[in-house]
Amino acid sequence: MESRCPEIQKEEIDDILKDFEGKQFEIIPALQAIQAKYGYVPPVFVKPLAEALRLFPSQVQGVMTFYAQFSMTPRGRNIVRVCRGTACHVRGGRSVLRTANRVLGLGDGETSEDLNFTLETVACLGACALSPVMTINRTYFGLMNPKKAETVLKTI
Ligand code: FES
Incomplete structure (x- = not known):
């Protein structure tokens, strides 16, 4: 995948990390603050974040990969x-996924070039009674079929 990491100035990094200097136990809030600003955690933050928190970069990487909420690649607005x-x-559900693949032109875990969409698959969305289920951001769409999925996806 092409790297779309923006140019991030040192001052910008320092500005975010200044609130977390020496606060090892605030690694999650620090990562959340970075992700809130950029929509993901740009890899350029790993080393300075580790230094600010007095951790090893591998420890920062470990936390980021453990929690599904953090992404190191840009994600779509939807x-x-x-x-x-x-x-x-x-x-x-498989036919709903195939429809999403076709309509969005994306595979599992991929993000569109215009950063409008990210497509993901999950093990359960917690609404099995409404299966097959799809969500767009925080909105649930239940009892899906390919036609309904296509209609919903084309209205975003
Ligand atoms: S298995 Fe799909 S919502 Fe639970």
Whole structure:
């Protein structure tokens, strides 16, 4: 994938990290602050964040990869999630996913070049009674089929 990491000036990094200097236990809030500003955690932050928190860069990387909420690559303004859980699978979830792949032109985990969409699959969206389920940002769409999925995705 092409790198779309923006040029981030040292002053910008220092400005975010100044509130976390020496606060090892605030690694999660620090990562959340970075992600809130950029929509993801640019890799250029790993080393200075580790230095600010008095940690090793590998420790910062470890936390980032452990928590699914953090991304090191740019994500779309609209996050489309299609459930691949058992309940959704047996009721046609795969065809909903194929529709999302086709309409958005994205595979699982991919983000569009214009940063409008990220497509993800998840193990369960917690709404199995409405399977197959898809979400767009925080809105749930249940009892999906390919036609309904296409209609919803084209209205975003
Ligand atoms: S398996 Fe799809 S919502 Fe639970």
